[in-house]
């Protein structure tokens with residue numbers, strides 16, 4: 001079976017990617033230090049516990065398996081934490097990725113898929129963001145992701161490391177079968193926090209700012225179903241294995257939802273109200289981040305069919321009710 005290295009395979013998106021890889025006939029090897037992931041989320045292939053900062057561990061990993069490609073999800077990704085401790089983010093996200101990229105090149109593994117983010121674009125005053133939009137990250141998290149993009153560019157030029165960079169917009173939802181889902185500790189994302197407020201696991205959802213220059217005053221984001229997102233990764237992997245060139249793709253739907261629209265949509269799924277506190281703006285948030293690109297659809301044949309707000313909330317709600325949140 002073709003072996004694929006999945007860094008961050010015990011995390012939210014990585015665990016869904018492992019499921020999708022297994023269903024597509026690959027053997028996903030999850031590599032994770034469990035800093036924000038969960039060993040019981042590794043269900044679809046071998047688990048290798050280790051840290052990207054440990055280069056010897058990576059060399060041993062590449063010597064054990066015969067990887068045809070790498071999906072690199074492992075990173076720290078909390079904007080607040082990044083602002084408080086930028087060194088942690090540069091060390092883990094950039095240093096860890098550099099170790100991985102060097103190990104991949106030295107073991108002649110050349111199909112590399114990287115999780116980047118629309119946070120690399122920064123605040124662009126509401127313009128729709130294409131892959132050609134200039135990147136101006138507003139925090140150390142976005143800057144660390146942009147730096148890894150640059151490292152990949154240099155290694156592509158010098159060592160022929162062909163790669164696909166996916167800049168995700170807001171990832172949401174869960175495996176509809178309920179085998180894996182989203183569980184961050186602490187949780188910072190809107191939809192799981194909203195579901196916690198709906199079923200009383202927290203008192204209320206704080207709406208971070210109602211004075212943004214958007215239609216209803218709350219921030220607008222472009223939400224993508226995690227199953228659509230991991231489907232794009234399989235397409236990106238095949239693109240590289242088939243000899244495709246290095247490419248950057250935005251993964252968004254072109255549809256923006258405000259915080260209030262997300263809250264309204266949840267009522268249709270859960271038939272319950274969301275207790276709300278009107279809060280002030282959260283530091284580092286931009287008014288609007290919406291993908292304006294069709295590149296992934298046109299070139300990869302990607303079609304984010306599950307990414308309706310109702311489907312994303314329904315699948316997240318189903319996962320929420322499995323009790324994993326009560327760990």
Ligand SMILES: NC(=O)c1ccc[n+]([C@@H]2O[C@H](COP(=O)([O-])OP(=O)(O)OC[C@H]3O[C@@H](n4cnc5c(N)ncnc54)[C@H](O)[C@@H]3O)[C@@H](O)[C@H]2O)c1
Pocket residue numbers: 007008009010011012013014031032033034035036037038050051052053072073074075076077092096115116117118168169170171172184
């Ligand atoms: N969730 C989103 O909306 C979103 C949006 C844009 C980009 N991304 C990116 O997608 C990727 C996955 O995000 P997620 O939401 O699944 O996060 P997550 O925290 O659930 O998963 C990340 C995993 O990486 C592991 N990890 C971190 N540093 C490591 C290291 N040095 N060595 C080994 N393992 C390490 C963690 O333990 C965790 O299991 C990240 O790179 C993130 O920046 C996520």
Ligand SMILES: O=c1ccn([C@@H]2O[C@H](COP(=O)(O)OP(=O)(O)O[C@H]3O[C@H](CO)[C@@H](O)[C@H](O)[C@H]3O)[C@@H](O)[C@H]2O)c(=O)[nH]1
Pocket residue numbers: 077078117118119168169170171188189190191193205206207208209219220221259282285289
């Ligand atoms: O309790 C909450 C949490 C969030 N929000 C708002 O909801 C929106 C979405 O927030 P969140 O779910 O935290 O996502 P983002 O801050 O947009 O960041 C996510 O999406 C980015 C890409 O947009 C990724 O880079 C990050 O890793 C990922 O956390 C934002 O407008 C927040 O202000 C609230 O109002 N209340």
